Amino acid sequence: MKLFALLLSTLALPFLTAHAGEKHKDKPAKFPDISHEELAKAVESKTVAVIDVNGSESFKQGRIPGAIDFEAKKDQLANLLPADKGTLVVAYCGGPMCKAYKEAAKAAAALGYTNVKHYSGGISGWKKSGAAVESDPKS
Template identity: 55%
Template sequence: MRHAIALTIALFAGAGIVRAEDATYPNITHDELVKAIEAKKVTLLDANGTETYKDGHIPKAIDFEKQEKDLASKLPADKSALIVAYCANERCTAYRSAAKAAKELGYTNIKHYPKGILGWKSAGGEIEKAE
């Protein structure tokens, strides 16, 4: 009986623990993202991988896979600046790596664009291609 009680307490205590890689980031809507881009008040992190990035990404987005090791030099000096990470679509979780990397660098205003590149394209958003 004591073992069962101890296990129950351990489970409830552990339920409140959120690992950094499992952290969630607030979503940003398509319209909010468009406004932030137009106002030049956002840094975008594309977490789709370099090959997908080359095929098309949101203009000015950083290729996270390619720039991960040098990310600190690519992000703004202001740690409260808006950073938005995205990947393919609502089911994709690759954005978490980019968001986590920014968080580990001390950024405090990190959001997720859940529609990803596929939602951006279907909404008529402009894309850039890389060499």
């Protein structure tokens, strides 16, 4: 019986450890939230790359200062983000219930950025706080 258990263990071991070192490829990426205060400080000191995922029309009407219009510029993201892959990159959309930010956050992570976060307050929270917004001039 002991011989059988030993044989079974020996045969099963390679199958049990075959994928032990692999990362979970199907596991969705998690992007930690950044507080309003942290983001406002980073925007003020220009130490963050901000990506707006609300769509180009909303972007024109109001955005966090310095934000990139993801809808219009997603194909150029590699050229628009800083060369330093450790730079703080923050993606946001409309507000706490919006999940559209994930596309931009994943795109930044796929480009090798290692400090990608989510601002869950979104543009609605940013405006509600009284923080400055940029907008395109009305024609």
